[in-house]
Amino acid sequence: MSKTQGTFSPVVRAYRRGHLTPAHSHEFPQLLYASSGVMAVATGQGTWVVPPQRAVWVPPGCAHETWMLTDVHLNSLYLPPTAMWKRLDCKVIDISPLLRELILAAERIDPAQELDRRDDLVTRLILEELRRARSAASPIPMPQDARLLRLCRRVLADPSLHLTLDRLAEEVGGCSKTIARLFDRELGMSFRKWRELVQVANAIAHLAQGVPVKVAASTLGYTPSAFSVMLRRGTGTTPQALRRNYTKAQPLAAGA
Numbered sequence: 001m002s003k004t005q006g007t008f009s010p011v012v013r014a015y016r017r018g019h020l021t022p023a024h025s026h027e028f029p030q031l032l033y034a035s036s037g038v039m040a041v042a043t044g045q046g047t048w049v050v051p052p053q054r055a056v057w058v059p060p061g062c063a064h065e066t067w068m069l070t071d072v073h074l075n076s077l078y079l080p081p082t083a084m085w086k087r088l089d090c091k092v093i094d095i096s097p098l099l100r101e102l103i104l105a106a107e108r109i110d111p112a113q114e115l116d117r118r119d120d121l122v123t124r125l126i127l128e129e130l131r132r133a134r135s136a137a138s139p140i141p142m143p144q145d146a147r148l149l150r151l152c153r154r155v156l157a158d159p160s161l162h163l164t165l166d167r168l169a170e171e172v173g174g175c176s177k178t179i180a181r182l183f184d185r186e187l188g189m190s191f192r193k194w195r196e197l198v199q200v201a202n203a204i205a206h207l208a209q210g211v212p213v214k215v216a217a218s219t220l221g222y223t224p225s226a227f228s229v230m231l232r233r234g235t236g237t238t239p240q241a242l243r244r245n246y247t248k249a250q251p252l253a254a255g256a
Contacts, residue, residue, distance in 0.1 A: 009111040010103075011076040015068045018157075023065040028081045031130065032056040032064070033095065033103060037072030038205040040156055041065070043090045046139025047156065049201035051208040053246055054092050054136050062090050069157070069205075075103050077126070093133035102126045140197050143186040147172045151179060152194070159198045161221030165191050200234035203227070208246035213239040 015037075023042075032041060033055035041048050041056045042065045049069065050056055058064050060081045095103075102125055109119050140156075143149050151172045155163065169179040183191045199220050206216040216239065217227030224239075231239050 009078045010106045012107050013074045015072045017068055017070050020067040023063050025061050025063045027060050029060050029079045030058040031077040033075050034072045035075045037070040039068050039072050046141045048092050048139050049205055051205035053208050055095050057091050091135050092137045094136045099129040141187050148182045159202050207243040
């Protein structure tokens, strides 16, 4: 954040699936946004699975870890650490079509140069859109127990029903009964309920990118009918309706 420190600095990077950025924090706020692909972002509040129609607002001093669930084109913004941003908690926000296009325009701004009039107007409008952005999702709770955390991260990487609790427990060196008790004790819910939260988040991410309902269902280990029941239980609506709602505004093309 050199000459544009009074406004913001864009960050554009491409990451392959599986890339992990270890937990870190910084003194400035960040809009962590991927214009294509799906990422998971973890903070002390929990973990979000984030499709291109959403972004994570990371306030100053908030430790966060990011890993890529698919190939990702990252289009993030670092903003100045003003008092207004410091008051905001870490949260997921919806990215409006206007904000998406503004972020695309901001990619072309050179952070080493003074802003011209147009770029200044773009950054001001980005800030206004961020102020108005709607909170979009609650984080998936994560445990403190080391074994359970490894298991949960395994599920985040592959939330398919094909991975049974017995197999997951064996992978982390425990038994299914012990792991089930840990879920109840640490997260206040069953393994099945917790995994369903992850599956709903992943289903939304797939559908938001235009993946056919049958393909999204199969990826998560469901028949289309069972997938519909699971999503209705988690979101109150159908896969078809979710797909229509999220694909009204297409995400930016990677590298556009």
